[in-house]
Amino acid sequence: xxxxxxxxxxxxxxxxxxxxxxxxxxxxxxxxxxxxxxxxxxxxxxxxxxxxxxxxxxxxxxxxxxxxxxxxxxxxxxxxxxxxxxxxxxxxxxxxxxxxxxxxxxxxxxxxxxxxxxxxxxxxxxxxxxxxxxxxxxxxxxxx
Numbered sequence: 001x002x003x004x005x006x007x008x009x010x011x012x013x014x015x016x017x018x019x020x021x022x023x024x025x026x027x028x029x030x031x032x033x034x035x036x037x038x039x040x041x042x043x044x045x046x047x048x049x050x051x052x053x054x055x056x057x058x059x060x061x062x063x064x065x066x067x068x069x070x071x072x073x074x075x076x077x078x079x080x081x082x083x084x085x086x087x088x089x090x091x092x093x094x095x096x097x098x099x100x101x102x103x104x105x106x107x108x109x110x111x112x113x114x115x116x117x118x119x120x121x122x123x124x125x126x127x128x129x130x131x132x133x134x135x136x137x138x139x140x141x142x143x144x
Contacts, residue, residue, distance in 0.1 A: 030082040 032038050049068055052058040061067040 026082055027086065030079075030086040033079050033083060 046068070049061070050065065053061045053065060054063065
């Protein structure tokens, strides 16, 4: 059950990287880095790169594959901060959700307590009225 309080807690964060166009693209890229499709495609690219260059089919990066290492370094330079930023913002969203959930539970507990007090009052009133009716019935009854 989502409450307005929970929605308000999340609204301030927008997406994981903010609400702008950069944030949407950055979040998609950060999410893609952990997928099997990314790992398989990167592995295939490395195998093709090494095969082309090691067997001199299309020789543009001779052994020790300096361009390939440069590509990995460039990828790591962008991937690591994006992933760390995503984790930090996710932790902030989790904290906001946890706080909103705790507040919601407190409100529920207060409401339940209020309802329990009202129910107790009504039960006592019904008991008092029942006793009054019983006294009236037994008082007005002729002796047998």
